Amino acid sequence: MSVNAEVICVGTELLLGEIQNSNAQFLAQQLAQLGIPHFYQTVVGDNPERLKKVLAIAAERAQLLILTGGLGPTPDDLTTETLAEFFATPLVEHPEILADITHKFAQRNLALSANNRKQALLPQGAQILPNSTGTAPGMIWQPRTGLTLLTFPGVPAEMKLMWQETAVPYLRAQGWGQEIIYSRVLRFWGISESALAEKVAPFLAMQNPTVAPYANHGEARLRISVRSNSEVEAQQQIIPVEQQLRRLTGEDCYGTDDDSLASVVGQVLQSRGETLSVAESCTGGGLGQMVTQVAGSSSYFMGGIISYDDAVKLSLLDVAAEDLAQQGAVSHTVARQMAAGVRCRLKTTWGLSITGIAGPGGGTATKPVGLVYIGLAGPEVSTSFEYRFGSLRDREWIQRLSACSALDQLRRKLLLSVHKT
C-alpha cells in the first residue's frame, strides 16, 4: 500500500521567525529516505481553531499526518487536545506517562507542576510514542480507517530521537516506504544554470531517474534522483545517466555530492606530489581559507602572501614597480607576477593569484567593481584570466566567486596536463 505523508509544524514562535524550522527539513529528508512521498508542509500557530482548519485540509489530501510542536506543559501547548476535539474523541489519562514524568522531574530535583499532568492525556485509542529524553510523549493514532497521525514535541533533539527510535521502525513495519529515493548531485563551475539546463535538455524530461538542474551558492548543479527498492539497483540506474551527463557537459562538471573545488584540486595535487601557494589581494585570505578547509591540505598547500596593500606586492611578491604603476594593481600583468612571485618565494609547483576590485568603492569607468584577474604560474605555465563579476554583486559574493574561479582555473589546467601525459 502506498501513502502520502504531510508535515504540520505547530508553533507561534515559527510564525514570528524566532526559530528556524529545522524539524521540517529533517522530516523531509527522513520521509524521502523511507520512500514515503510528501507533497505539503504547513506551519500554523498555537491556535486550536486554525490548527483544526489545517487538519481538515490535510486529512483530505494525505493518509499520514506528522505533527510537531504544541505538546509541552504550558497553557499554549494545545496540539493533543485539539486533535482529540477535531476527531471527537475523549482524552484519557495514561498512568504510565504520569509515572515517567514524575520520575524525570525527581531526577532533576524539580517538583511536578499541575500543568505537567496534562501531558499524560492522550485521545482514546492512541498509542504512546515514548520520549526518552524529555517529558512530553507523542502518539501514534488512527482516528479513522486510512488515516494515521504521529505527534512529536517541537524540540528538535527530542523529536529526532523519537523519530529514529519509534517512528522509523513503526513506518517500516507498515510497509509504506517501499521505494527509496536515492540521488546524486553533479557539481559545475563556469556554466550558468540555464545554459546547463539547455545542454542537458533531453534529460530533464526523464521519469526514473529524474534529472533536475538547480543553483546553490553561485554554482549550477544537476540532481539525478531515482526511486528504487535497493541501493544497488539505484546505483545501477544512476551510473549510466551520470556518465552521459558528464560526456555532454565535459570539464564544467568538477565533482559530485560532497566534493568542493578545493577538495577536487587537492586530490589531484596530492596524487601527483605537487604543491600550491597563493597570492591574494582583493580576497584577503579567502582563497587560502578555501584551500585549507579541506582536511589534509597541509600535504600540498605551503601557504601564501596576502598582498592587500601594493607595498606588499613589491616587497614580498617581487612585482615590478613600473608595471604596477603603468598597468595598475588590477591587471593581467600584475596577476601573473603575483602568481610567479609567490611560487618562487614559497618554492611550490603552482602559484595562484587573485587581484581585483571587490567594492563597493574603488571602481572606475575602465576598472569597475567586480573586475578580477586570476594569475596562474607553474611548470612552463604563466597565464592569467579576466573576470567581470558585475558591480551589482556585493563584496562578499565577489570575493567568493573570485576564489572559486581561481581554483577552477587551476583545476582545468591540472586536467589538461593529465590529458597530455
Next chain:
Amino acid sequence: MSVNAEVICVGTELLLGEIQNSNAQFLAQQLAQLGIPHFYQTVVGDNPERLKKVLAIAAERAQLLILTGGLGPTPDDLTTETLAEFFATPLVEHPEILADITHKFAQRNLALSANNRKQALLPQGAQILPNSTGTAPGMIWQPRTGLTLLTFPGVPAEMKLMWQETAVPYLRAQGWGQEIIYSRVLRFWGISESALAEKVAPFLAMQNPTVAPYANHGEARLRISVRSNSEVEAQQQIIPVEQQLRRLTGEDCYGTDDDSLASVVGQVLQSRGETLSVAESCTGGGLGQMVTQVAGSSSYFMGGIISYDDAVKLSLLDVAAEDLAQQGAVSHTVARQMAAGVRCRLKTTWGLSITGIAGPGGGTATKPVGLVYIGLAGPEVSTSFEYRFGSLRDREWIQRLSACSALDQLRRKLLLSVHKT
C-alpha cells in the same frame, strides 16, 4: 486597514529536505517587524496542480500572499505561469526585463539561453518587483480586489535584497502594518549564552521591552524587542535598557546589530590611523578574509603571510629555527614570533597571528586538536593567548573560532590602550 499575510514557499528541493527553508524564517521576522500578522506558511513542490490547490486555500484566508521559489529559467520553475493560469490572466512579455537579463548575461560573458526568455513574462497587470542581483524578477500583483501577491526567487540572497529594496517600502506605503516590533541585538564574545543569561537574569522577565538571550554562530547575543507605534518611541524605550545591559556586561559586549568583530576592530584602527597585518597557520587565510570582508579595510589592513608550512614560518616570518624545533609550531613562543615577524615585514602598528591544530588529524596527547595560540605584537606589546576549543568541534568551526578570538584579543587590547590615554 488590516490584512493577514500568508507565506507560500515553492520548491521540490524543500520537500526533499535538500535545503533549509531559511526564506520562511526571514519572511516571518520581517512580517512581525512590519506588524503584519501571518497565520500560515505552506511548502509545496514545483507542481502546478498542487500549487493551485494551495492558492485556492490561501486566497480564502489571507489578503496578502507572499510566494518564494519557482521563478528560475528552467522548465520546472512554474510559479509565474501557474499564478497566471489560476487567476485566468494572460502572460505578457516585458521588454525591460529581457533587456536587463541580456545586460546581466553580457556582463558575465554568458550567452542568453531560450529558457531565460520566459523570465520576462508576467501576468497582465502585474508590476515588476526588480531583482538587482539575479536574473529572475518577482512581481507585485493584485489579481482581484482585496488580494495582493508578491513573488520572489527562492535564492535567499536575492530574495532578501528584493524584500528590503522594494517589498518593504511598498508594504509600508499600503499602511498595512500597525504596531511595529522594533529590536536591537547586543553582540558578545568571550562569554557563553548561559553565563550571559545569568548575568542579566532580572531583565529576562521584563515585558515591553523584552530581553531574550540566544546563541548564534558561536557567539552569545541579547535581543531587546519593543512593540511600538513609532520608531522614535521604540528607540527611547530601548536605549535605557541597552545602557543598563552594557553596564552589567562590560567589554564582553563588542557591538550591536550588524557589527562584527572585524568591523569594530577596523573602526578603532581607522580612527587612530593605525595599521594591521596577520600571520596565519591553521586558519590558512580565514583571519585575513574576516578582516577584508569589511568594506574600506584597505585603509588599515596591509596584508599578511599564510605560513601553513613551517618552512614559510622560517623564511618569511623569521621564526627562530631552534624555537620551532623545541617548542613546536603550536606554542606561545612561535605565536609571538609570527606576530612580531609579520608586523616587522609589513611595517604595521599591529601584528596578529594564529597557530593551532584544526584537526581532524594532527593532535597528540599534549597538543590535542583544538589547541590554538594567538600572538599579538604592537607598540610595546608582545603577548600570546592559549585557547582549547575542544576536539569535538569540527575543523571549520575551530578555524572560525580561532579567527574571531584573535580579533577579540586585538579589540580588548585596543580598548585598554584607549582607556589609558
